[in-house]
Amino acid sequence: MRWFVGLCLVLGGVVLATNPGSAGVLDASWTAPTTNTDESPLxxxxxxxxxxxxxxxxxxxGSTFVQVASPTTxxxxxQIVSxxxxxxxxxxxxxxxxxAVDTSDSESTCSTVATAAAALELSATPSTLSFGSVTIGTFLEQVxxxxxxxxxxVSGTAFVSAPFTIVSGSAFTLAGSGTTEVTVRFTPTALVTSTTNVNFTADGDSISRSVTxxxxxxxLALTVSKTGAGSGTVTSNPAGISCDATCSAAxxxxxxxTLTAAPAAGSTFSGWSGSCTRTGACTVTMSAAQAVTANFSVKVPITFTDDPLVVQTTAVQAVHIVELRTAIASFRALNGLPTFTWTDLTLTPGTSPLQAVHILELRTALSEVYQGLLMAVPTYTDPTIVAGETVSKAAHVQELRDAVRALP
Structure with a gap:
């Protein structure tokens, strides 16, 4: 058996790495043999x-090698082979x-060993692209x-997964040391942080760069809905919500x-639920999408004993005070106000003497309801009542009844 002459191996085009751990390449080349060891033609x-x-x-x-077909027998x-x-x-x-291997699969001796460092085939800068916050429905591009x-x-391609896309430069061919730009677009579709890799591939090797x-x-959306047997409207400040017609706005x-509820005639506003509670004006901060429900109920007529009271004719009685306490207490509870502490908690009709303090307390308790609803506080006859001096009058009670009935 005749053997090939020894081969001279050269490792060429070596560029030392700048980022160890990436896929690298080595270019190997040698001059093809032309004769056998006995000088006969190959x-x-x-x-x-x-x-x-x-x-x-x-x-x-060794066990690690690549097989390269000879261009000619x-x-x-x-002839240079690479x-x-x-x-x-x-x-x-x-x-x-x-x-070298002949057609009978006979293999020559090994060439002289050549040593070099594997180098990058491609580089891509920067190493990371951050697009920051991008509004849904729009996009941002970087390079x-x-x-x-x-x-x-070298010839290569660039690929990235959604919500990122390659806008230009996806397929490229670069001469030695040549550069090109690859444009990446971020088009968000959800309120999340998206992070993935752009993969640059050339001649079987690839590098990746992070995008986020x-x-x-x-x-953000504010949505208002209405519930209950009653009816009414809800408006907003700043403008945007005017529900019946427009119940959602950005x-x-x-x-x-600030949302304000206005009950229709024959209805009463009984409070908010969702992003607001209790009654009165509802103020929400748009740090997230908000949903608020306005509850309207049918207004139940409030009835009183001796209705109406006749000034200078009807005598003020304990039952008149008790009925007002009950009505005002229900409105305080509806508006999230604490229970009011009354003087002479138990008034016995026909037995408990009526005092100016009873009227004063009713006015105070009712005014707090008006203030919670951002309504003007009622005005009264004898605005200053002095305990032990001011005599309770039918006008005092009737004015309180009218103020109670005026509440939404």
């Missing part, structure tokens, strides 16, 4: 085996050797600069929105 060359292993281990013979003088070893660790030294780190021409972005809103983030 006519049955089939392929080459390129062995490689991390230094300082000897690569040949009879190489002409000076191969690119891919998937290597950038910056790591590799030992490489080559053997990676991709460079061919080798001396030869946050879906955001500049406005407000800028951070806006304080």
């Amino acid at each position: 006519t049955d060359l089939a392929s080459y085996r390129v062995y490689y292993v991390t230094a300082p281990t000897s690569p040949c013979p 009879t190489p002409p003088p000076g 191969v690119r070893l891919t998937g290597l660790t950038t910056g790591t030294l590799y030992n490489v050797a080559v053997t 990676f600069t991709v460079q061919n780190m080798r001396t030869g021409t 972005g946050i879906g955001a809103l500049t406005t 407000f800028a983030i951070g806006t304080m929105v």
Whole structure:
């Protein structure tokens, strides 16, 4: 058996790594043999085996190699054969050797070992793109600069998953040391932070770069609904809500929105639920989408003994005070006010003497309801009642009854 002459291996175009751990490459080239060891012409060359292993281990013979077909069975003088070893660790030294294999699968001895560091085929800068907060329904674009780190021409593509897309530069061909721009677009569809990798692939090797972005809103929705057997309207300040007609509106983030409920005739507003509670005006801060329900009920007529009281004719009785206490207490409870403490908690009709303090307390308790509803406090006859001096009158009681009935 005649053996091939020894091969001279060269590892070319080496550029030392700038980011170890990325996929690197090595370009290996050698001059094809033309004669056998007995100086006879080589006519049955089939392929080459390129062995490689991390230094300082000897690569040949070994289990890690790539098979490279010979361009011809009879190489002409000076024929250069090249191969690119891919998937290597950038910056790591590799030992490489080559053997020749004939058509009978006979293999030559190993060439001299060549040593070099695996290098990047591509680089992409920056290492990370942050798009920040982007409003849903819009998009933002940013650019990676991709460079061919080798001396030869490389062709590649860029890919990224939604909600990111490659707008331009997805397919590229770069001469040695050439650069191109790859434009990435972020189009958020949800209020979440999205993070993924852009993968740049060329000749079987790839590098990845991180992209991240946050879906955001500049406005948030405030939705009003109405419930109950009664009816009424709800309006907002700033304007936007006018429910019946418009029961949902968008407000800028951070806006304080005040809702006001107005019961229709024959109805009463019985309170809020959802993002507001109790009665009175409802103020919500638009730090998130808000939903509020206005409860309207049918107004139940309030009845009193001796109705109406006749000034200078009807005598004020304990039952008149008790009925007003009961009515005012129900409105205080409805509006989230604490229980009022009355003087002479138990008034016995026909037995308990009536005092100016009883009228004064009714006015105070009722005024707090008006204030909670942001309504003007009623005015009364004898606005200053002096305990032990001011005599309770029918007008005092009738005015309180009218003020109670005026509450929504």
